[in-house]
Amino acid sequence: MSFYSLGAAEEVTGSKHVLEVNGKSYLIDCGAFQGSRAEADRKNREFGIDPDKIEACILTHGHYDHCGLLPLLVKRGFRGNIYATSATRDIANLIMMDSAHIQARDADYLKRQAAKKGDDFDWQPLFDERDVIQTTNQIVGISYHRPMMIGDGVELEFYDAGHILGSSIAMITVTQNGKKTRFAFSGDLGRKNKPIIRNPEMIPAPDYLVLESTYGNRRHEPAADAMAQLAEITKRMIKKGEKGKILIPAFAVERTQELVYYFHTLVDDGIIEEVPIYVDSPMATNATTIFQVHPECYDESVHEAFIKHHKNPFGFNKLHFTSSVDESKALNDRKGPLIIISADGMCEAGRIQHHLIHNIEDPNTTILIVGYMAQNTLGRRLYKREPKVKIHGQWFDVKAEIAEINAFSAHADYEEMGAWLDEVDTSNLKNIFMVHGEPKVQSAFKDYLVKKGYPNVDIVQYGKTYKAD
Numbered sequence: 001m002s003f004y005s006l007g008a009a010e011e012v013t014g015s016k017h018v019l020e021v022n023g024k025s026y027l028i029d030c031g032a033f034q035g036s037r038a039e040a041d042r043k044n045r046e047f048g049i050d051p052d053k054i055e056a057c058i059l060t061h062g063h064y065d066h067c068g069l070l071p072l073l074v075k076r077g078f079r080g081n082i083y084a085t086s087a088t089r090d091i092a093n094l095i096m097m098d099s100a101h102i103q104a105r106d107a108d109y110l111k112r113q114a115a116k117k118g119d120d121f122d123w124q125p126l127f128d129e130r131d132v133i134q135t136t137n138q139i140v141g142i143s144y145h146r147p148m149m150i151g152d153g154v155e156l157e158f159y160d161a162g163h164i165l166g167s168s169i170a171m172i173t174v175t176q177n178g179k180k181t182r183f184a185f186s187g188d189l190g191r192k193n194k195p196i197i198r199n200p201e202m203i204p205a206p207d208y209l210v211l212e213s214t215y216g217n218r219r220h221e222p223a224a225d226a227m228a229q230l231a232e233i234t235k236r237m238i239k240k241g242e243k244g245k246i247l248i249p250a251f252a253v254e255r256t257q258e259l260v261y262y263f264h265t266l267v268d269d270g271i272i273e274e275v276p277i278y279v280d281s282p283m284a285t286n287a288t289t290i291f292q293v294h295p296e297c298y299d300e301s302v303h304e305a306f307i308k309h310h311k312n313p314f315g316f317n318k319l320h321f322t323s324s325v326d327e328s329k330a331l332n333d334r335k336g337p338l339i340i341i342s343a344d345g346m347c348e349a350g351r352i353q354h355h356l357i358h359n360i361e362d363p364n365t366t367i368l369i370v371g372y373m374a375q376n377t378l379g380r381r382l383y384k385r386e387p388k389v390k391i392h393g394q395w396f397d398v399k400a401e402i403a404e405i406n407a408f409s410a411h412a413d414y415e416e417m418g419a420w421l422d423e424v425d426t427s428n429l430k431n432i433f434m435v436h437g438e439p440k441v442q443s444a445f446k447d448y449l450v451k452k453g454y455p456n457v458d459i460v461q462y463g464k465t466y467k468a469d
């Protein structure tokens, strides 16, 4: 048995981990690398593994940096099973399809640009819609706690990772000569007290743990604080009457549904007045439908408040999902108080840009930042309170109030990961393989774990093979 990584080794995106058992390869996640266009393109085309050599794939959750290259793997000939929870299958399908659309649009745009300049053009998307359909067809849904044999002496069982809907920790148990060896792949580890989904679950004693380290040097605000902060900002907006507006750039999957759920709960509990809320993102609307059909992923509070009383946690009187562009444009003329939740989460594309153009120079508008803003994005410039920003080639003075809530993170911070690990039975643990983090962050997290009493931590290097027994 051995283990190696072909992505998310000393970096955060592009998760691809391989467990080899008796000459057969099991690929855990097949995510896309995200970064500058040229680097991403190069890294995502160079696979590092022959699709014919892969016995089966295991997908921990539906984020793009975990599922984004599955269609390319399938396009290149992989015909085996891809194991995932049913909710992950649905979310991954949405995310992969969105990527196929964006790539087709990019190819079209770049082709036209090249034609204008008289340049040669040969860039091809990594995959198209048909590849995504074929990929989704290869996904075999396995619920949490339903162990399944996926190869000779190799059993897979999913535990809840508490990260996004359907997310899982993949526990792979290898039986050889009557001896069992357990490999736990954390995927992305979530946090306690997130809305809708359950807390990260305990797992049986692992021999080896492949652990993410995205926030290995950071502390988040407690997840439970998010709702109180949201209430406070909303109350302030309501006081402004018809001038009051809140714009929330949010990722279409998970963050939008969390916001909707919180607003619903705040209104139900009489903490805020009911105000119109518009979810203005076709992808968020589709994602919300996926949330509605997976009650098996909900935590107790959702069951209690909503399932028992037959309410829909993702729909209420004053919540509107706008689909057409005309409906979206009509929001410009609507008087407040109102809230608009719109994608893209980092303000780089999509309808949020139009809402920003119309409202950014109005001091009565609040732009509420609830997620990570990568460098060189419009979202990051707003987050840094730059006085002027460019949108669609035009400069705007930022007169709107910029507010932020940092309690929404879907990843555990280092203390939360440490606390989770302390609860796991680590009496058999031989090694922690650290993946999915930046080098500086990983060395800080390694020091922290060693101090806590976990001496055997390897920061996984790209392509390096680690033996297991």
Ligand SMILES: [Zn+2]
Residues within 6 Å of the ligand: 061, 063, 066, 163, 188
């Ligand atoms: Zn993730």
